[in-house]
Amino acid sequence: MMQFLRWLRDWSSAGGNRTVAGRQETLDPREASYIRDSNARLDALFRLYRKFRGTAQEAQMKSVYEKTKKIHDYLIARKRIQELELFHIQYTQHFISTFTLILEAYQTRQPVPRAAPAAVAAARAYAGQELPAKPGKQLPPESKSLNGLAGSSPPEGTRTQIPRLAVAEIRLNPQARIAYQAETSGSRPAFREIGPHSPEADKQAFLAYLSESLGIGKASYLGNALVNIPDSQDLPPTGLVPVIRWQGNTYALHLDQRRLFPVCILLA
Amino acid sequence: MDPAQASQEPQVLTAEQVALLDLYVQSLDTYYDKLKASEEIQVEIETRHLKKILSR
Numbered sequence: 001m002m003q004f005l006r007w008l009r010d011w012s013s014a015g016g017n018r019t020v021a022g023r024q025e026t027l028d029p030r031e032a033s034y035i036r037d038s039n040a041r042l043d044a045l046f047r048l049y050r051k052f053r054g055t056a057q058e059a060q061m062k063s064v065y066e067k068t069k070k071i072h073d074y075l076i077a078r079k080r081i082q083e084l085e086l087f088h089i090q091y092t093q094h095f096i097s098t099f100t101l102i103l104e105a106y107q108t109r110q111p112v113p114r115a116a117p118a119a120v121a122a123a124r125a126y127a128g129q130e131l132p133a134k135p136g137k138q139l140p141p142e143s144k145s146l147n148g149l150a151g152s153s154p155p156e157g158t159r160t161q162i163p164r165l166a167v168a169e170i171r172l173n174p175q176a177r178i179a180y181q182a183e184t185s186g187s188r189p190a191f192r193e194i195g196p197h198s199p200e201a202d203k204q205a206f207l208a209y210l211s212e213s214l215g216i217g218k219a220s221y222l223g224n225a226l227v228n229i230p231d232s233q234d235l236p237p238t239g240l241v242p243v244i245r246w247q248g249n250t251y252a253l254h255l256d257q258r259r260l261f262p263v264c265i266l267l268a
Numbered sequence: 269m270d271p272a273q274a275s276q277e278p279q280v281l282t283a284e285q286v287a288l289l290d291l292y293v294q295s296l297d298t299y300y301d302k303l304k305a306s307e308e309i310q311v312e313i314e315t316r317h318l319k320k321i322l323s324r
Contacts, residue, residue: 008318008321011321052280055280055281056286057280057281057286057289060289060290060293061289063293064289064292064293064296067293067296067297067300068296070300071296071299071300071303074300074303075303078307087299091292091295091296091299095292098288099289102280102281102285103280106280106281
């Protein structure tokens, strides 16, 4: 009888991914670290649930935690550790990132003194975007990763205006010419004009002026455009500005303030 | 974030985010059901293999 069962087992193990029953706990350190990471994620889910205590979503956050734990227990019992890690990368990680961001954004909207990055975090949360999945080994502590994202956004008032980053679309004006003041060494400042139909020498002079005043090296002049630059102190906001191509990107220049604005040119 | 404050101000989550939360819970359920189903399929595969062996 036993010999027959052994013969059966040998037959079955000749096939694909059969496993012998009663194997040891973890086959290699990778599986052990997956299990550790999974437990860490469960902790993060639990802490997230506690933060939602008292809100209408408390029960849902609790059920997220419990269901994730159920899946965790199930897969570990069946030694399907790779699937557990895959599950976390596809589901849990995104969930933790998204709702941590939402929570932080909510807390910075309140008049509670909190050193938290406001603009980028909130914008990401409301756009419903998810951070790219980080590899299973690294679980970023929740606030630290957000600080990296936001960088140096200045803290604002209670009602935070979320700046909407966008590349402005402009049209080049084929006739307009802009007058600018070129400081020539020694002599008086000369007024020059630059436009799309200016002679090549004038364009070169303009680019030389740029490299002196703004430190922009190899650029190419594209034309002028009528734009509206908000909060420009000296000039009225709407005016003609030169547009250049530099380092592979297109910019509109505010010459006096020495500012570049990324734009994209509509060809229609 | 006590219950009194929650009822006075807008909720922590927007309507869209609440819906997102619901969807996530649903997707967890679906995932778990798929896991159970995959186990049943595995049992079925093994059973058929065993039957094939025995019927030779």
